[in-house]
Structure formats: C-alpha cells, structure tokens
Amino acid sequence: MIIGSQKPIEEIWEMVRDFRKVLVFGCNTCVAICHAGGEKEAETIASLIRMRAQQEGKEMEVNHLGVMRHCEPEYFDPVMDEVKKYDLILSTACGVGVNFLSDRTGNIPVYPGINTSFYGAVEAPGNFVELCSGCGNCILHMTGGICPIARCSKTLMNGPCGGTNNGKCEVSKDVDCAWFLIVERMKQLGTLEKLSEVLPPRNWSTSRDGGPRRVSLEHIRAYEEQESQKAATAGGKK
Amino acid sequence: MAQEKIEEAPKPYRPYGAEIKETRPYSPCRAACPAHTDVQAYVGLIAQGRYHEAFEVITAPNPIASVCSMICHHPCEQSCRRCTIDEPLAVRHLKRFAIEKSLDYRRARRRLVEKTKGKSIGIIGSGPSGLTAARDLADFGYSVSIYERHPVLGGMLASAIPPYRLPREMLKEDIDDVISKGIEVKTNCEIGRDVKIDDLAKQHDAVLIAIGLSLSRSLPIPGVKGPGVLLAIPFLEDVAFDRKPSLGKKVLVIGGGNVAMDVARTARRLGVKDVSMVCLESAEEMPAWKWEVDEALEESIKINHRWGPKAVRREGDKVKGLEVVKVKSVFDANGRFNPSFDNDQTSLLEADTIIITIGQMSDVSFLKGSAVKLDERGRVEWDPATQMSSAKGVFVSGEVVTGPGSAIAAVANGHRAALAIHLYCQGEAIEGRLPVQEKEKIEQMPAQVVDKINKEPRLKIKHLAPELRCDSMVHFEIGYDEEEALKEAGRCRGCGGGAVVDQKKCMACLTCMRICPYGAPVVTSVSEIRPEYCQACGLCAPECPGEAISMVSYDVKEIRRTLPQTVGKIEPKRQEPVIAAFMCTHHVGVLGFDLPKNVRTIPVHCTSRIDVLDLLKAVEAGADGVAVVRCGDGTCKYRDVARRVEARVKRGQELLKMLGFDPGRIEILSASSGNGGNPYATVCADFSGRIKQMGLRGTK
Numbered sequence: 036m037i038i039g040s041q042k043p044i045e046e047i048w049e050m051v052r053d054f055r056k057v058l059v060f061g062c063n064t065c066v067a068i069c070h071a072g073g074e075k076e077a078e079t080i081a082s083l084i085r086m087r088a089q090q091e092g093k094e095m096e097v098n099h100l101g102v103m104r105h106c107e108p109e110y111f112d113p114v115m116d117e118v119k120k121y122d123l124i125l126s127t128a129c130g131v132g133v134n135f136l137s138d139r140t141g142n143i144p145v146y147p148g149i150n151t152s153f154y155g156a157v158e159a160p161g162n163f164v165e166l167c168s169g170c171g172n173c174i175l176h177m178t179g180g181i182c183p184i185a186r187c188s189k190t191l192m193n194g195p196c197g198g199t200n201n202g203k204c205e206v207s208k209d210v211d212c213a214w215f216l217i218v219e220r221m222k223q224l225g226t227l228e229k230l231s232e233v234l235p236p237r238n239w240s241t242s243r244d245g246g247p248r249r250v251s252l253e254h255i256r257a258y259e260e261q262e263s264q265k266a267a268t269a270g271g272k273k
Numbered sequence: 274m275a276q277e278k279i280e281e282a283p284k285p286y287r288p289y290g291a292e293i294k295e296t297r298p299y300s301p302c303r304a305a306c307p308a309h310t311d312v313q314a315y316v317g318l319i320a321q322g323r324y325h326e327a328f329e330v331i332t333a334p335n336p337i338a339s340v341c342s343m344i345c346h347h348p349c350e351q352s353c354r355r356c357t358i359d360e361p362l363a364v365r366h367l368k369r370f371a372i373e374k375s376l377d378y379r380r381a382r383r384r385l386v387e388k389t390k391g392k393s394i395g396i397i398g399s400g401p402s403g404l405t406a407a408r409d410l411a412d413f414g415y416s417v418s419i420y421e422r423h424p425v426l427g428g429m430l431a432s433a434i435p436p437y438r439l440p441r442e443m444l445k446e447d448i449d450d451v452i453s454k455g456i457e458v459k460t461n462c463e464i465g466r467d468v469k470i471d472d473l474a475k476q477h478d479a480v481l482i483a484i485g486l487s488l489s490r491s492l493p494i495p496g497v498k499g500p501g502v503l504l505a506i507p508f509l510e511d512v513a514f515d516r517k518p519s520l521g522k523k524v525l526v527i528g529g530g531n532v533a534m535d536v537a538r539t540a541r542r543l544g545v546k547d548v549s550m551v552c553l554e555s556a557e558e559m560p561a562w563k564w565e566v567d568e569a570l571e572e573s574i575k576i577n578h579r580w581g582p583k584a585v586r587r588e589g590d591k592v593k594g595l596e597v598v599k600v601k602s603v604f605d606a607n608g609r610f611n612p613s614f615d616n617d618q619t620s621l622l623e624a625d626t627i628i629i630t631i632g633q634m635s636d637v638s639f640l641k642g643s644a645v646k647l648d649e650r651g652r653v654e655w656d657p658a659t660q661m662s663s664a665k666g667v668f669v670s671g672e673v674v675t676g677p678g679s680a681i682a683a684v685a686n687g688h689r690a691a692l693a694i695h696l697y698c699q700g701e702a703i704e705g706r707l708p709v710q711e712k713e714k715i716e717q718m719p720a721q722v723v724d725k726i727n728k729e730p731r732l733k734i735k736h737l738a739p740e741l742r743c744d745s746m747v748h749f750e751i752g753y754d755e756e757e758a759l760k761e762a763g764r765c766r767g768c769g770g771g772a773v774v775d776q777k778k779c780m781a782c783l784t785c786m787r788i789c790p791y792g793a794p795v796v797t798s799v800s801e802i803r804p805e806y807c808q809a810c811g812l813c814a815p816e817c818p819g820e821a822i823s824m825v826s827y828d829v830k831e832i833r834r835t836l837p838q839t840v841g842k843i844e845p846k847r848q849e850p851v852i853a854a855f856m857c858t859h860h861v862g863v864l865g866f867d868l869p870k871n872v873r874t875i876p877v878h879c880t881s882r883i884d885v886l887d888l889l890k891a892v893e894a895g896a897d898g899v900a901v902v903r904c905g906d907g908t909c910k911y912r913d914v915a916r917r918v919e920a921r922v923k924r925g926q927e928l929l930k931m932l933g934f935d936p937g938r939i940e941i942l943s944a945s946s947g948n949g950g951n952p953y954a955t956v957c958a959d960f961s962g963r964i965k966q967m968g969l970r971g972t973k
C-alpha cells in the first residue's frame with residue numbers, strides 16, 4: 036500500500052495560515068493504515084492548526100472529515116457539498132488523492148497534509164518499509180522476489196557494486212544490500228544459475244520516462260459514466 | 274397528596290449503550306436475572322462512584338430493588354463469568370450499597386404521574402407482582418387501585434419474610450416509590466369478603482389478580498389437628514404483625530426448603546434455644562440455598578436429614594413430639610419427587626411446638642362461581658401468552674399462576690401482565706407482543722483469557738456474630754462501606770460492555786488485533802471483536818486509525834466533546850494553573866477526587882481509554898497542564914495498558930513541541946491508592962507547581 040508520513044506543523048501552518056475556513060480531509064485507506072492521514076489523524080492535525088492559529092491570534096475555522104478513499108469519486112461525492120464550503124482543503128490522502136480531488140473542487144485549492152513516501156509493507160506494527168517502485172515492468176521472478184530497483188540504492192540490474200559489505204550497502208550500515216539478499220534468497224530457492232543470464236538494458240518507458248501512466252481495462256471501461264468522470268482528471272483526457 | 278405538582282412521568286433511565294446491548298448477547302448475569310437487570314452497567318457505575326446513576330439502572334426494571342438487595346437469591350451471581358476466574362461478583366450486596374447511597378436522591382425524585390389514559394385498573398394483591406404492575410401501569414398513565422387484605426402493602430415481603438433478613442424500612446422505601454406515582458391503596462380489603470370479584474371487574478377497565486400463594490399446606494397425619502401444631506405462613510404472619518406466638522422450649526420445623534429455614538431461624542429469634550428441623554432430603558438434596566443452611570447451623574439449629582413425618586404424638590392436648598420414619602429414597606428412578614420409607618425404622622423427635630413448612634398454595638375460593646374459571650385441580654386457568662384468565666379483561670400474574678419462585682421472578686411476571694393490560698386497554702393484540710424471558714448470552718470466558726486475569730477474591734459480606742444476632746429480629750447482614758464497594762465493583766469484567774466495530778469504517782488494518790491483550794479481535798475482511806474474549810478495557814478504540822471501534826459501555830468521544838466545559842472558563846488573571854487531570858477511578862480511585870479547584874478532573878475507568886486527541890483537546894481548551902493520573906501500586910485491572918498510554922502521552926508531547934509548547938505540559942502521574950487519605954492530591958499539587966514554573970498560558 037501507499038505509505039505516507041505527516042508533515043511538520045510549521046510547514047502545514049505556512050500553507051494554511053492565510054485561509055479562514057480550512058477542512059482537514061482524511062482518507063481512510065492506505066494512509067490511515069499507516070497512521071498518517073486517516074480521519075483520526077485529520078482530526079489531530081485540525082486540532083494542531085487551531086491551536087497554532089490561537090497562538091498567532093488568528094480567527095480561523097478548522098474542521099475535519101474523512102472518507103474511505105480520495106482516489107475513487109464514489110467515496111467523496113456524497114460529501115462534496117460540505118467540502119465545498121471551505122476556503123482550503125488540506126487533504127491527508129496520498130498525492131494521488133490530492134491530485135484527484137483537486138481536479139474536482141473548482142476554485143477551492145486542495146493542499147497536501149502529508150508527504151507521500153513510498154509503496155510499502157508493514158514490516159512490524161509501526162514500521163513501514165519500501166519494497167517496490169512501481170516501474171511498470173516487473174522482474175521479481177528473475178531476482179528471487181527481491182526488487183533491485185526499489186531496494187538497491189543504485190538500482191543496479193546485474194549484481195552488486197563494489198560497495199557491498201558483509202550484506203550491507205555502502206550507503207549506510209542500516210541498509211541491506213539488495214543484491215546480497217537476492218543471492219542468498221536464490222541460493223535457498225535453488226535458482227542461483229538464473230543470475231548468469233545478463234538482464235538487457237531496461238525499457239524505462241513503462242516507468243516515469245514515458246510520461247504519466249494509465250492502465251485501461253477494456254472490459255471494465257465499458258461503463259459510460261466512468262468514461263465521463265475520467266475526463267475530469269488532468270492529463271487524462273480521452 | 275392533592276397539592277403535589279403533577280409532572281410528566283420521568284423517562285425511564287437508559288444507561289449509555291442500552292440500545293446496542295439489545296442487539297447483542299446479554300452478559301450472563303443480566304440474562305440470568307428474571308427482570309434482566311443490567312448488572313454490568315450498574316456495577317460499572319458504582320466502580321466509577323456514580324451511585325445515583327447506578328440506582329437508576331437498578332430500579333428501572335425492578336420496583337422492589339431495596340428488597341432484592343437484601344433477599345434476592347441472586348441468579349446473576351451464580352452465572353457470573355468471574356466464577357471461572359475465582360469467585361462471582363457480590364452483585365446483590367453492591368446493589369444494596371448503591372441503594373443505601375441513594376436514599377435522599379430517591380426520595381427527592383418521587384413524582385406524581387399524570388393520568389392520561391382515562392382508564393382504571395384494579396390490582397388484587399400488593400406483593401412483588403402486583404406492585405410491579407401497579408408501577409408500570411401508573412407510568413403508562415392509568416389510574417391504578419391496589420386491593421390488599423393485609424393492613425400493609427408488600428405481600429410476602431411484608432407478611433412473611435422475617436425482618437432479620439428484610440428490615441421493613443427498606444421495603445417501605447420501595448413501596449413509597451411506587452405509591453407516590455399516585456396509586457390508590459385499599460388495605461384491609463379482601464376481595465371475595467369485602468368486595469365481590471365480579472363487582473370489582475365492573476368498576477375497572479381491567480383487573481389483575483396477583484394474590485400469590487397465601488395458604489400453607491398441612492400434612493394428613495394423625496395428631497396434626499390441635500394446639501401446638503402451626504403452619505408456616507400464619508406463624509410468620511403472626512411474627513410480622515407482632516402477635517407473639519407462644520412456642521414452648523423446643524420447636525421442630527418440618528421441611529427442608531428456604532421457607533423452613535426462615536421459620537426455624539425466626540423461632541430461634543423468638544427466644545427458643547432448642548430449634549431443630551426434620552426433612553426428607555439429605556444435606557445435598559435439600560432444596561434450601563446452601564448459605565441459608567450454613568447460617569442456620571451457625572445459629573445452632575439442628576437438622577435431622579432423611580426422616581419422614583408419620584404422626585404427631587400428644588400427651589392429652591399437649592404436643593409431645595413427632596414420630597418419624599426413615600427415608601429410603603426421595604426421588605424415583607425418573608428423578609421425580611416420590612419418597613419411599615423404611616417402616617421398620619422409626620424415631621420420636623421431641624417438641625413442644627411443631628411448625629409445618631412443606632409448601633404453599635393459593636386461596637382462590639373467592640373466584641368460585643365468578644367469570645374466572647378454575648381448572649379441575651382448583652387453579653386459575655390462564656394463557657401465559659396473554660396473561661389473561663378465562664374472563665375477558667381479568668389478568669393474572671405472579672406466584673398464583675407461576676407457582677413458587679423468587680420475588681424477582683414475580684416482578685418479571687408483573688411487567689408482562691402490565692404490558693398485556695396496556696395492550697388490552699388500547700384495543701391491541703397481546704399475543705406475540707410480550708417479552709421473551711430467555712435471552713442469548715455471552716459464553717463463558719475462554720481458558721486463554723482466564724489465564725490473563727489476576728485472581729482477586731470477593732470482598733467478604735460480614736454478618737453479625739451468631740451470639741449477637743439470635744437474640745432479636747435485627748438485620749444480621751452488614752453492608753459494604755464505600756471502600757469495600759469500590760473494590761468489589763472493580764472486580765467486574767464488564768461483560769458485554771466492550772468493543773464493537775463499525776464494519777463500514779473498518780479497513781482491516783489489523784491494529785486492534787495486534788494491540789488487544791486478550792486476543793478478542795479477529796480481522797478477516799473486517800474486524801470482529803468477540804464479546805466472550807473482550808474485557809472492555811478500552812485499549813483498542815483510541816488506536817484504531819479508522820475510528821471504527823466504539824465501546825458499548827461508554828461514548829469514546831465524550832471526553833473530547835465535553836472537555837471545553839470540563840476545563841471551563843480560563844481566567845486571564847489567574848494565579849494558579851488550570852490542570853486537566855484524567856484520573857483512573859479503578860480500585861478506590863474515586864476516593865481521591867477531592868482536589869483543589871484548579872484541577873479539573875476527568876474520570877476514566879482506566880487510562881487505556883485516553884486518546885491522543887483527548888490530550889490535545891485539553892490543551893486546545895486552554896488547560897495549562899494535562900495530567901494522566903494512574904494508580905501506581907499494581908491494582909490494575911487490565912494488561913499492557915501502561916506501555917500504550919506512555920506511547921500516547923509521548924506522541925501528545927511531540928505534537929505540542931511542534932507548536933512550541935514545553936512538552937512537560939503533558940505528564941503521566943502515578944499515585945498510590947491505598948492507606949486512606951487522598952492518593953491523588955500530592956501528585957497533582959506537585960504537577961501544578963511544575964506547570965506554574967513553566968508559566969501560565971496567555972498570561973505574562
């Protein structure tokens with residue numbers, strides 16, 4: 036899922052200080068699970084902003100709200116009338132949610148309440164770790180299920196660099212060397228010989244290099260109303 | 274009474290969560306109570322020092338709550354889930370405590386109820402069943418008249434249960450609660466003798482027969498007729514109405530049930546030193562409650578087991594004793610009561626007076642020839658689905674139709690009858706509308722949960738020593754003091770008052786499953802919290818990032834909502850810092866709530882329920898300092914709480930730091946709760962001092 040982390044209150048304050056009515060708008064899926072931007076955290080941020088405003092002697096109305104997801108219109112449409120009563124929406128969804136919502140609020144700005152960090156897993160309660168970069172062309176079958184793009188500090192594709200050191204990366208002794216992990220794992224799987232195959236240079240156009248990406252499912256796209264909604268997303272015109 | 278103001282009937286008090294509890298399995302204590310008293314709610318309120326609310330919960334389903342607090346056989350305790358850990362909660366005794374704490378409160382809240390229905394109901398008999406129906410019907414807005422053949426109201430409670438178990442002042446408070454609603458009372462009025470039943474039926478829109486079982490059964494044995502042989506109920510009535518029966522030096526009571534115990538122990542208190550009992554059953558088979566038997570033995574009453582009465586032996590008129598025959602067996606192969614005797618083994622039990630206590634029946638002679646039909650065995654014909662007799666508009670309730678049971682069972686049946694009468698008077702169908710008695714209940718505590726709960730023995734209920742109590746009718750049981758009551762109430766595991774997931778909000782993040790010390794939540798596509806595991810500690814709700822968890826027994830957002838009022842107006846020129854103190858009420862915590870005015874207390878059943886947002890809200894409301902005050906001496910009722918609370922406080926401190934506050938404005942304080950005095954005063958005063966050093970917010 037998408038992992039986010041909260042922004043320092045000072046940064047938030049700089050964003051919101053000139054608005055009179057602010058809605059901190061939480062998203063109750065990924066960013067709620069990582070305790071960054073669910074409705075609950077939205078309420079916390081709202082409380083902090085109110086106190087900050089008080090410290091500055093500023094008149095400000097700050098409320099909070101939350102919906103299941105900011106990345107599907109069905110979830111926020113029902114509260115849109117309410118949302119539009121504000122001068123500023125501080126969305127605590129991931130960047131996807133902020134973009135998506137911002138395209139649908141007319142002249143009301145949507146600002147990010149959190150930093151969108153990465154795609155990650157819950158390693159242990161309260162510990163989130165990046166494991167995938169969303170490159171658009173998965174090769175995990177070739178690398179023992181360990182992604183060298185996300186987990187190798189240099190995104191090396193054919194084995195470690197000279198900086199590998201007893202399983203650790205030269206970048207920091209707290210970072211595992213992804214290639215060390217790949218070799219150990221493939222040994223265990225008995226597929227080490229696969230590594231003798233040299234991976235050809237990658238086509239990065241499926242990643243960021245090809246511009247904003249889109250996945251279209253023909254079998255599901257058939258719904259007319261979805262088509263019309265899609266038109267509203269910037270960069271996503273038919 | 275005429276000048277008393279008529280006010281709207283008070284709405285029955287509903288504790289928080291009452292509605293949701295109806296949709297879920299009951300706590301076993303509640304399911305076992307015939308009136309379904311919400312034990313978990315009131316014990317929880319007592320534990321928080323909220324005695325008047327506890328009183329409301331107790332009396333909502335039970336108009337004779339003071340009585341029950343002394344004499345109920347408490348099926349709630351027998352089914353308490355704490356039994357699998359150590360011993361059941363002393364539910365009945367806690368009830369007594371809450372009621373004793375609410376005497377002025379209850380007197381002040383008595384109100385005349387407006388008679389809005391324009392119909393009148395006549396109730397024959399003022400026992401638990403009749404009184405209950407009277408209260409309900411008055412609350413519905415009917416004019417109610419009670420007809421009672423005795424000079425006082427209360428049925429067996431007034432006329433038979435001996436005062437050493439039930440002081441009459443307590444009964445009077447219950448009766449006054451009911452009567453104050455504006456009920457017409459006709460004592461010394463026996464239906465059949467003073468008013469004919471058919472005339473009564475004409476006077477009222479509906480009639481309720483709640484006459485109980487007022488006749489004692491006798492024994493068909495030689496010598497039974499004549500002086501020196503008494504029947505239980507007339508004997509107890511004589512005692513109750515101060516007509517001292519003369520008993521001689523030796524009394525023998527026939528019977529092994531609870532009434533027999535009352536009779537023997539009453540005889541003992543009338544100055545008879547030599548009281549013995551004889552019954553068919555062995556000690557194990559005896560129908561009397563074990564505690565009754567133990568208390569009787571303490572009072573040096575002898576019990577002759579497994580003997581059957583054969584004949585009363587007399588010398589002239591005077592009773593000499595009872596000839597008895599050895600019992601071979603009491604029950605037959607099918608487990609039915611069918612005693613068999615060994616006629617070769619007999620004995621003579623000497624006595625001056627013999628009191629027969631082998632059961633009761635009702636006196637329905639006044640119904641003969643009326644529209645109310647009797648069956649071939651002389652019992653009132655009735656339909657349990659409608660509580661109606663064969664005569665239209667004439668209803669029945671209580672022991673006259675259910676047979677012998679308990680006072681609280683008669684109460685439950687009285688509620689049914691009242692509802693039936695109300696439906697009838699409103700021209701509605703009754704069948705299918707009366708409440709069902711059996712309720713689904715939470716299962717016993719799983720072994721892995723039992724292992725995680727500290728053993729804590731029940732607080733002993735003290736009695737007057739036998740040598741003191743046998744001399745008079747004085748009440749022999751001593752109530753809990755406040756400290757005892759708080760400790761005992763703190764033992765309750767809060768069954769059914771725990772966590773519930775709003776499945777629309779849950780995003781299956783697994784936090785609750787990871788955090789719960791008792792393994793209650795199971796998360797599949799959404800979380801489900803299993804009530805048989807949940808201890809209602811409240812730890813999970815503040816951790817749920819989706820705010821999907823609520824608690825049945827309290828509103829998790831209430832503190833946040835009410836904090837601005839709790840903190841109150843902040844005086845800009847104040848000298849003392851305003852402290853918002855979240856205080857654990859557990860154990861005897863409430864005794865420490867008497868604090869200087871600048872400390873605004875927020876009671877919590879456990880610090881586990883405090884949310885980061887609650888801490889922030891206190892600062893937002895203007896508090897100079899926020900304290901989380903917990904007991905520091907290991908009386909803690911739940912597990913793994915301290916660590917989580919510390920983490921939340923730390924988070925609150927970090928957030929405050931971001932705003933430029935001194936993080937020390939939020940602190941955890943530990944206080945020792947034992948040894949009298951105010952456990953919280955010192956730690957709060959010290960904290961106040963530290964906050965003063967930091968400066969008062971918004972002042973120079």
Ligand SMILES: Cc1cc2nc3c(=O)[nH]c(=O)nc-3n(C[C@H](O)[C@H](O)[C@H](O)COP(=O)(O)OP(=O)(O)OC[C@H]3O[C@@H](n4cnc5c(N)ncnc54)[C@H](O)[C@@H]3O)c2cc1C
Binds near residue numbers: 420485636680
């Ligand atoms: C000695 C004794 C001890 C008990 N101890 C306990 C105990 O410890 N705990 C417990 O839970 N239960 C106890 N019980 C049982 C409890 O008292 C009964 O369950 C309860 O009183 C039944 O209530 P009721 O309303 O059906 O009838 P009752 O209480 O019997 O009330 C019926 C009333 O109707 C009146 N009446 C009868 N006929 C007429 C008439 N024709 N006209 C006018 N009035 C009439 C009677 O005088 C009586 O007042 C005890 C009972 C006895 C006898």
Ligand code: SF4
Binds near residue numbers: 352766
């Ligand atoms: S522990 Fe409390 S709630 Fe649970 S059964 Fe016993 S008295 Fe009832």
Ligand code: SF4
Binds near residue numbers: 780782800820
């Ligand atoms: S903590 Fe809340 S959102 Fe997460 S699984 Fe439990 S109930 Fe669902």
Ligand code: SF4
Binds near residue numbers: 771772788792806
């Ligand atoms: S944490 Fe406490 S309240 Fe929550 S489910 Fe577990 S026992 Fe129940």
Ligand code: SF4
Binds near residue numbers: 880881905908911915
């Ligand atoms: S000691 Fe702590 S955890 Fe225990 S009951 Fe008190 S506040 Fe709750």
